[in-house]
Amino acid sequence: MDRIETWKQAVQHGDQRLLARLMTRVENDATFREQLLAHLLPHLGGAHRVGITGPPGAGKSTLVNALALRYARRGLRTAILAVDPSSPFTGGALLGDRVRMAEVQDLGKVYIRSMATRGSLGGLARATIRAADLLDALGFDVILVETVGVGQIEVDVLEVADTVLVVLVPESGDSVQAMKAGLMEIADVIVVNKADREGAERLVRDIQLARDLGAERTQGWQVPVLTTVALRGEGVDPLMEALNRHWSHLKESGELEKRRKERLWQELEDQVREALWQRFLARVGGEDALRRSFEAVLSGETTLEALLAVAQEGGKTHG
């Protein structure tokens, strides 16, 4: 029996410490992360990965909380990955999320993990993708990934998620005007949360208009625009239905397989690039040496061609 099968059984029997240990390694140990993929590959595919993104304070955590409770009540094994681009573990936002998510944790059915940012955003994206892969292989049915919709992270959510839920609030009206078409390239489902406030219906209409301008992320899928009051759980059931419909659409249209393949291809490309870069560095005598040579190129002492030639000759002599 392979390693993943052993882990899977242990985790399904409630071994929380094993799960925590694995997740910590995924987060901190890049080598483990890369080696793990090979083992995970044959076990992937069962989990619906939902990425939740949107501006700070839009109510993403509240919604994720409400969704997770509902999924769990349906008997689905549910996990939350909370990705925070700035807060360390002691950070206010993260702490706040944890307190708000206490209700979920009390239920004891939903697995929650905060992914702390270490190193680059790219590294975070990779750690998050691998964490989702691990949870998928261990038998989770639903993985909700909350990211803050700023800069790079917003695009990263596309890599990790099968379904992208964009959470907006009535106050987002102006930024929606600015990003119209772009929004549709990201979103599979859009929700206007805090619909208890002024302007929600207008924003819904604006988004529906914008929807017809942009290219949809999922072919043959019209992006539903819903409203919620996450704080009171209003609209959360229809939202979950929309997410489920998208998941069915992905499976039935063959789009899911296409995306997963694309994701793994990306992964392969990343790993090959990284490996080649490391070999290049080794040939030129490490990063410090390369930087010195680079300075020499900049000052005209040597040329880029000469530098590349050294790397290639080094390759020949060292095999």
Ligand SMILES: Nc1nc2c(ncn2[C@@H]2O[C@H](COP(=O)(O)OP(=O)(O)OP(=O)(O)O)[C@@H](O)[C@H]2O)c(=O)[nH]1
């Ligand atoms: N009025 C109103 N407030 C809400 C609603 N949903 C959430 N909130 C409040 O909005 C605030 C932010 O909610 P969060 O769920 O933490 O928002 P978030 O998007 O996760 O925030 P960050 O993770 O910090 O970006 C909290 O005070 C919530 O209680 C809603 O439907 N209506």
Ligand SMILES: [Mg+2]
């Ligand atoms: Mg949050």
